[in-house]
Amino acid sequence: MTVRVVSDGTIELAGVCPNEDAERLQQHLIADPQARVDWRSCIAAHTSVIQILLAATPVLHGPPAGEFLRDHIAPLMQRHECESAGSNPQR
Amino acid sequence: MNEFVAQFLVESREHIEQATADLLALENAPEDRERLDSAFRAFHTLKGSAGIVDFAAMSDAVHAAEEVLSDARLGMRAITPVSIGDCLACLDQVIQWLDAMEGTGELPEHATAESQAVVERFARSAGGRPPGAVSAPGSMRETWAEELRARDATLGAKVRTAIRYAPEADCFYEGDDPLARIAALPGLLAIDAEPASPWAPLEELDPFACNLVVMALTSSSRSEVAASMGDALPRCDIQELVDDDRLGGGRSLPPLAREILERQIALLGETGVHGAKGRVASAGLVAANVLRHLGRSADAEQIARALATTLAGNDARSLREAIDLALGEAPPPDAAPSSPADAQTTARTLRVDAARIDALVSLTGELTVAKNAIGHAAKLAQESDSALAVLLKDRFATLDHLVGELQRSVLGMRVLPLRQAFARLPRLLREMSSDLKKPARLVVEGAETEADKAIVEMLFEPLLHVLRNAMDHGVETVSTRAAQGKPPVATIRLRAGRQGEHVVVEVSDDGAGIDVARIRQVALERDIIREDLVAAMSDQEATNMIFEPGFSTARVVTGLSGRGVGMDAVRTSVSRLGGQVSVESRAGHGTTVRFTLPFSVMMTRVMVVRAEEQSFGIPLDAVVETLRIDADRIAPIGAAHAVVLRNRTLPVVALAGALGLTQDGRPTAEATLVVTKINGLYGALRVDRIGERMEVMLKPLDGLLAGMRGVAGSTLLGDGSVLLVLDLGELFQ
Numbered sequence: 001m002t003v004r005v006v007s008d009g010t011i012e013l014a015g016v017c018p019n020e021d022a023e024r025l026q027q028h029l030i031a032d033p034q035a036r037v038d039w040r041s042c043i044a045a046h047t048s049v050i051q052i053l054l055a056a057t058p059v060l061h062g063p064p065a066g067e068f069l070r071d072h073i074a075p076l077m078q079r080h081e082c083e084s085a086g087s088n089p090q091r
Numbered sequence: 092m093n094e095f096v097a098q099f100l101v102e103s104r105e106h107i108e109q110a111t112a113d114l115l116a117l118e119n120a121p122e123d124r125e126r127l128d129s130a131f132r133a134f135h136t137l138k139g140s141a142g143i144v145d146f147a148a149m150s151d152a153v154h155a156a157e158e159v160l161s162d163a164r165l166g167m168r169a170i171t172p173v174s175i176g177d178c179l180a181c182l183d184q185v186i187q188w189l190d191a192m193e194g195t196g197e198l199p200e201h202a203t204a205e206s207q208a209v210v211e212r213f214a215r216s217a218g219g220r221p222p223g224a225v226s227a228p229g230s231m232r233e234t235w236a237e238e239l240r241a242r243d244a245t246l247g248a249k250v251r252t253a254i255r256y257a258p259e260a261d262c263f264y265e266g267d268d269p270l271a272r273i274a275a276l277p278g279l280l281a282i283d284a285e286p287a288s289p290w291a292p293l294e295e296l297d298p299f300a301c302n303l304v305v306m307a308l309t310s311s312s313r314s315e316v317a318a319s320m321g322d323a324l325p326r327c328d329i330q331e332l333v334d335d336d337r338l339g340g341g342r343s344l345p346p347l348a349r350e351i352l353e354r355q356i357a358l359l360g361e362t363g364v365h366g367a368k369g370r371v372a373s374a375g376l377v378a379a380n381v382l383r384h385l386g387r388s389a390d391a392e393q394i395a396r397a398l399a400t401t402l403a404g405n406d407a408r409s410l411r412e413a414i415d416l417a418l419g420e421a422p423p424p425d426a427a428p429s430s431p432a433d434a435q436t437t438a439r440t441l442r443v444d445a446a447r448i449d450a451l452v453s454l455t456g457e458l459t460v461a462k463n464a465i466g467h468a469a470k471l472a473q474e475s476d477s478a479l480a481v482l483l484k485d486r487f488a489t490l491d492h493l494v495g496e497l498q499r500s501v502l503g504m505r506v507l508p509l510r511q512a513f514a515r516l517p518r519l520l521r522e523m524s525s526d527l528k529k530p531a532r533l534v535v536e537g538a539e540t541e542a543d544k545a546i547v548e549m550l551f552e553p554l555l556h557v558l559r560n561a562m563d564h565g566v567e568t569v570s571t572r573a574a575q576g577k578p579p580v581a582t583i584r585l586r587a588g589r590q591g592e593h594v595v596v597e598v599s600d601d602g603a604g605i606d607v608a609r610i611r612q613v614a615l616e617r618d619i620i621r622e623d624l625v626a627a628m629s630d631q632e633a634t635n636m637i638f639e640p641g642f643s644t645a646r647v648v649t650g651l652s653g654r655g656v657g658m659d660a661v662r663t664s665v666s667r668l669g670g671q672v673s674v675e676s677r678a679g680h681g682t683t684v685r686f687t688l689p690f691s692v693m694m695t696r697v698m699v700v701r702a703e704e705q706s707f708g709i710p711l712d713a714v715v716e717t718l719r720i721d722a723d724r725i726a727p728i729g730a731a732h733a734v735v736l737r738n739r740t741l742p743v744v745a746l747a748g749a750l751g752l753t754q755d756g757r758p759t760a761e762a763t764l765v766v767t768k769i770n771g772l773y774g775a776l777r778v779d780r781i782g783e784r785m786e787v788m789l790k791p792l793d794g795l796l797a798g799m800r801g802v803a804g805s806t807l808l809g810d811g812s813v814l815l816v817l818d819l820g821e822l823f824q
Contacts, residue, residue, distance in 0.1 A: 019263055022299070026296065047269045047301065051301065055290040055291075055296055056293050072279070072282045
């Protein structure tokens with residue numbers, strides 16, 4: 001299982017998250033909109049998974065393990081969080 | 092005409108042919124991915140070449156069609172008969188432009204307005220999408236690249252290329268991972284992504300639909316980025332952010348040429364595709380042609396050589412490097428210089444101007460004449476019975492053999508596949524079919540059969556005419572077909588094949604067949620034949636009357652056929668090249684029109700006859716027998732003459748009289764006749780003497796003699812005299 005909810009309610013992404021993980025991640029985030037996402041052991045994630053993260057902007061616990069995620073996706077997440085926080089202050 | 096434009100015309104026509112074939116195939120099989128890709132490529136290349144000759148109006152029109160196909164490739168739009176019709180109409184317009192350019196060498200005058208009409212037609216079909224929306228405005232494109240660059244100042248001079256990639260919404264289903272593509276870009280510096288449309292609330296978000304637009308900056312070249320994106324390239328906007336001068340040292344390419352070259356690199360990057368070798372070959376040819384267009388023939392040669400290496404070694408790398416080089420990219424440092432053996436291999440096909448081939452054919456003809464003259468000399472020498480004569484005869488035999496070989500090879504260069512004559516027919520049948528509301532399909536067999544260029548070029552009109560007749564008169568309406576238990580869609584079969592020295596082309600339909608009773612009736616009404624003769628005719632003979640001048644059974648003049656140009660025109664043009672046409676019909680089952688054509692128009696076997704001390708050639712094909720009879724047996728019938736031979740009455744034509752030669756008027760007791768059979772009809776030609784038989788290279792008459800009645804062409808004889816070869820069909824009319 002590359003997407004799972006650990007004991008404190010944190011959603012953990014691990015290893016290489018395939019396309020199918022997007023729906024699971026989405027379901028977990030719908031169930032608990034405040035859940036943190038821990039992607040420290042995530043090596044790579046399919047675009048669909050990253051898309052869910054971009055849309056939901058959860059609090060991310062990183063840095064991720066994979067180089068591309070760390071160098072390129074994590075900064076992107078930060079920018080998006082800022083943008084959506086600016087436009088959506090109640091979040 | 093500018094060489095540039097001439098090349099553009101030739102190539103555009105090839106692409107149009109390809110695109111038309113693909114579109115028609117797509118109409119039958121909209122899911123055919125290969126055809127779709129091929130059509131897309133054809134349109135894309137057309138657009139590119141229009142750019143090269145600065146024909147913006149054509150670029151715009153073709154772009155609109157390309158857009159439709161591109162959307163279809165991305166699954167954003169379905170291929171419908173309407174979109175196929177739009178694309179075909181676009182090609183029609185392009186053909187008109189090309190025709191106009193062919194005449195003037197200039198860009199057509201009203202092209203902009205015409206192009207606008209094409210674009211609007213596409214817009215209407217797209218459901219009111221305004222024409223402006225077809226292409227994205229350029230100003231917006233530049234901003235994203237600059238913004239992206241401005242975001243991280245540290246990247247600075249490293250940034251070379253920016254890419255904006257909008258994956259299709261259902262790409263996840265295809266197993267695509269857009270960010271992984273971006274991650275794989277060489278020299279990736281920074282990325283950004285934004286939703287293609289604003290995010291839906293998480294509960295409503297479709298996790299299986301891609302809603303991202305990804306942008307990236309790289310330190311690699313535009314072509315490297317393009318190659319890396321592979322089949323996603325049509326969804327990408329790639330911009331080079333450095334000046335061309337810095338890269339190419341002033342040899343910068345026009346943007347469209349650059350795009351075409353990059354597209355070829357991308358094609359080469361696709362692996363594991365069916366028909367990879369053909370793909371490599373076309374990529375190389377296109378790249379070389381683009382460079383040749385631009386006058387960079389050294390680069391083009393380089394690419395042609397690299398292509399040969401690539402094809403021989405099954406490794407696309409050398410071709411890629413050559414294209415990269417032409418693009419002004421430095422080759423990767425590990426690129427090994429090609430070995431001398433490689434450098435000597437050249438491309439296997441050449442594009443040669445037809446006029447040069449014709450010059451060669453004509454020279455070979457002269458050589459044959461010279462050889463015949465030597466033969467004549469050898470024969471004279473033999474009379475002196477010297478040792479030299481034996482030697483001469485011996486050498487002549489060798490020369491004869493070699494010239495024969497040369498002639499065959501040279502004529503072999505003039506052959507074309509019949510496909511060229513067939514190519515436009517499916518398209519035209521489609522139109523006829525929809526105009527007449529008679530659904531029909533065209534089955535083509537043996538399109539690769541080869542024949543002399545003159546034959547292939549001549550064949551289109553007659554075939555079209557026969558096809559029109561089949562649709563107009565042969566194929567029944569849907570309801571009639573249903574009543575007879577025939578399938579609603581009529582089948583028209585176009586079949587070609589080689590039979591010995593002949594090429595046979597047949598057009599058969601599964602329609603009603605020829606109404607023989609009606610043919611007889613019409614023949615009487617139009618005074619084509621006497622009543623008693625009609626009655627005596629067999630059905631086959633009656634059917635053959637459709638080839639008579641002035642014959643047309645159409646009750647209503649339709650837009651298709653029945654405009655007074657009948658099957659006689661078909662027969663005339665076919666026989667002009669030494670061919671014959673025949674028809675077979677079975678009531679209720681259909682009609683077959685068969686063209687029997689010589690494989691090569693140039694060599695004709697003739698029999699020499701003499702009339703009033705002049706020699707003439709008669710095509711040996713047409714000669715049945717020769718005989719001498721008592722002149723009394725030739726009886727006058729009205730103004731004409733006839734003779735009864737083996738219970739058959741033959742018209743007799745005196746050659747001297749028919750050609751208007753001065754006759755010295757001494758009637759002879761014996762008459763020499765050559766009995767001929769042309770298009771199934773027998774006749775007798777009265778001549779003074781019969782001479783030898785020979786194989787000659789026939790030249791069509793030109794200049795003052797071009798319109799001369801009864802003469803098919805001329806040839807030079809061994810002794811230097813000119814022999815006129817007769818057209819018997821015309822003589823007996």
